[in-house]
Structure formats: structure tokens, C-alpha cells
Amino acid sequence: MSTDNQGPLWEVFIQTKPGAPFKHAGAVHAYDQEMAIENARDTYTRRHEGTSMWVVKSEDIVAVAPEEADAFFDPSDDKIYRHPTFYEIPEGVKHL
């Protein structure tokens, strides 16, 4: 069987518990939305990994091109005042 008839690629994001952020888990091949979510379930959530799941066509994801990475990310390197590191965090504050 040739390798180019497996349908487009879909990215899979899994939420491990209600309220938690969705994390990228990997990718699957599928021909349509139904099949994508089923394949994602069978590939990535067989051992209680998730409570919810998103799939999105890989081609629909807008990404930063590697050659643009400098322009996107480097300018923040020398501006430490953008980080809230000068504040004292009150005791008892979690998830910060």
C-alpha cells in the first residue's frame, strides 16, 4: 500500500482534566473530522490520558517559520522588566 493515500494530517490536543489546558499530543492521518477524532482517541487516549480532545487539520495551523524566529522572539531577551520577577509573590498564591 502506498503511503500517500492515508488522508491529510491532523494535530491532536488532549485535556487531561477539566479546566486544564489542552496539550499537543501528536498527529494522526484521517480523511474527515469524524475519523480524525476517532483515530486520535484510538492512538492517544487508550490509557485514561484524557477528558477532552481537540483535533485540527495541520494545514490550518498558522506557525512561525523557522527563519522568522529571530524577529519574533529575540527582542524580548534584553527587556527583563517585562518579566514580573521584581514582585514578591504573596504566600498561598498557586499556579503563578
Place this chain on the structure above:
Amino acid sequence: MKKDLYNFAIRMGDTSWILSHRLCELCSFGPFLEEDLAMTNVGLDHIGQAEEWLNYACELSDEDVDADFLAYRRKEKEYRNVQLVEYPNDDFAYVITRQFYLDVYNYLLYTKLTQSKDATFAAIAQKSLKEVKYHLRHSSNWMVRLGDGTEESHERVQNAVDDLWFYTGDLFVMPESEQNLAKEGIIPNLADLEADWEKMVLEVFEKAGINKPSYEVLASGSFDGQHTEYLGFMLCEMQYLPNKYQDAKW
């Protein structure tokens, strides 16, 4: 009554057990990786269901046997699985159609069994129903995808639908054991499931553009130990190791 419960537990357990073997044969032979995982997942679910039914059958048996004995050491005529699940994996369309016919049946049957007067039957049904719902979703979607897909996929799934239709009558036969249980409210009247089964199947056929086969179905004998010619070959393979090494342990 105990014998009737045993017979039905065996019927359910054997059906899942034989189907699981057919699905496990597909491991690493799926049309592509994700579907390979999906089919073997369904197979594993059926091994789990078979284990529950066969364990209960052991409790109901007058003989001192365990589930492994029932799975691996009986003779062909002692198996009570429905004939449909013996059909080989000729083609992916056959795999999906076989699954679809049984998933609709299991969905209806397990839904009714959750109300069983036998607590163990009801508990097994409750647990299995979640799995069955997913199996049905998976196989129904594939029926539509294949039926409404390319000319070739349509032709292949229509062939599978026509060929396997023959074995569906067997699902609704009510031998004496099953009649006794139905009278006691332990299982539903299987014959009554047929109208709902056909309705659900035809709804998917319509979405898929698949034609209903026009011939009468075969309604005979799996409960009596009558099987297709395929089961003997399956058992040869499944029982090879226990037959060769009588004392083999897991």
C-alpha cells in the same frame, strides 16, 4: 435454569471471543497505522467482554473449569458463538460490515440486558455498553465512508453487505434455553430485536447509498453448535498451543 444461564453466557462469551480472534488477526495488517490500532482496540474490548462472560459461565458450570478451559479446550460443537463472527477478513469492507452488523445487534441487546433480572448479566451489560457504543460509532462511520466513497469502495462494501446478510438471521433465533430466560425476564426476546436491528441498519445503508440485500437470510443453528466451515480452522490455530503443551501456563 442454571444450564440456560450457562448457555447464554457461553453464547455471548464465545461471540466476543471468536470475533476478537478475527480482529487480532488484523494486527499489523490494517490498511494504515491508525486503523490498525482502532481494530485491535475493538478486539481487545471483545477479549475483555469474553473474559467476563466466560468467567461467569464457569461459576454456572457444574464442572470444575476455568475461563481458559472454556476458551481453549472445548470442541467445535461446544461453541455457541453466532456464525457471523467466523467470517474471514476477506477484505476491509467485510471486516467493517461484519463489525457493523454485530455492533448494532450488541447495542440493542446490551441495552436490554442492563435491565436483566440476573445481576451479573446486568452488570456485564452495563460495562460493555460503553464499549459497544464506540464500536458502533466507528463501524457506522466506516459504512458511510465506504458506501458513499469511491466507485470501488462502494462496490466492495455492497458485496460485503450482500454476502454477510446471509448470516444475520442467526442472531435472532430463540432456542429453548433462550426462551426460558426470556420468560424469566433475564434476557430480551431476541426475535423482537430484529425489527429494531433492521431499522438501524437500513438508516445507515441509506446514508451510505447501500442497497438492502433482497434475499432471505439463513436462520439456523449456531446455538446448537452448528458452525461455518471457518471455525474449525480458527480453533486449530487458537488451540494449537494448549493442545501441544497440555500443561502450559500463562
